[in-house]
């Protein structure tokens with residue numbers, strides 16, 4: 001489907017609301033019925049219409065339809081955060097005694113679910129280097145029912161061969177889910193690669209303005225109905241109408257923002273790569289990136305994240321660099337208008353900092369919508 005149609009027109013029935021260009025925020029918790037029969041039908045199938053906004057809501061539905069189309073999926077559920085989407089997607093598809101194979105170093109709250117929550121219910125997880133199909137096959141046990149992917153994953157941007165892993169999983173009736181937050185479906189279509197559940201945090205690129213959280217789960221109609229009827233309604237973690245409206249607004253400019261960010265990121269990458277104070281830069285579209293060929297095959301764009309390793313083994317120097325930036329903000333998250341920096345060492349007690357471990361020296365940079373020269377100037381003065 002045409003991306004311009006999806007972001008500008010799809011699911012927008014403007015005649016229903018005075019031909020307003022922007023859709024209304026239906027800020028209602030409940031919906032009224034004329035007959036007992038109609039109410040009874042809504043109880044039977046809550047996904048069939050509007051009953052109560054913990055389930056469906058008209059503003060949220062506009063967003064659901066657009067996001068499903070963006071992913072090339074049959075249907076979509078939108079949650080009030082990416083973490084909630086991960087939680088529901090996994091929980092709906094495992095039961096006591098099941099085994100999960102996950103890429104190592106998934107998003108921190110996915111890992112927390114695998115390490116802390118699920119073991120209490122008899123579900124155990126093995127983490128693997130997911131870069132080759134053989135590693136998935138070797139880790140698969142007779143009771144493996146679920147594969148969890150994140151490609152590229154944060155900080156090191158390691159990739160998994162999506163179509164290969166999905167095809168093998170299908171042959172074993174194993175459900176696959178991917179965190180596709182880094183590339184978004186615009187740059188990395190995952191449903192057409194055979195993945196069952198496409199998740200992304202809408203907090204990052206979809207919202208795009210660092211002013212709302214949201215989480216997306218796309219898949220078949222049957223899968224979405226299964227999740228809606230239990231986890232979605234039960235946990236009550238669906239997105240609120242106003243936040244859905246902000247995400248519809250964010251979607252309008254998503255292609256333009258990704259385009260701008262991708263171009264700026266290459267400029268910043270080229271600057272960092274040649275800088276004498278920089279040891280290396282990790283970026284999937286760098287020709288020397290170990291999985292460059294796979295990155296080019298699976299992704300049509302690489303967005304705005306890169307990881308820098310400075311030519312220093314001292315924690316103080318990394319700290320000084322980060323604290324010397326005058327425009328680039330130090331914060332978690334990414335995908336907004338503003339460029340951001342986050343050093344790995346912020347999450348490691350100073351006494352445990354190991355200078356011989358390159359990961360401890362990682363500094364992740366997110367390139368926002370500023371002029372690239374403005375970002376480069378700030379980095380340059382902090383590096384010197």
Ligand SMILES: *Cc1c(COP(=O)(O)O)cnc(C)c1O
Nearest residue numbers: 081082083107181201203213214
């Ligand atoms: C931020 C993030 C999430 C979680 O999304 P929230 O909306 O913050 O809950 C999941 N995966 C990745 C890769 C993220 O960066």
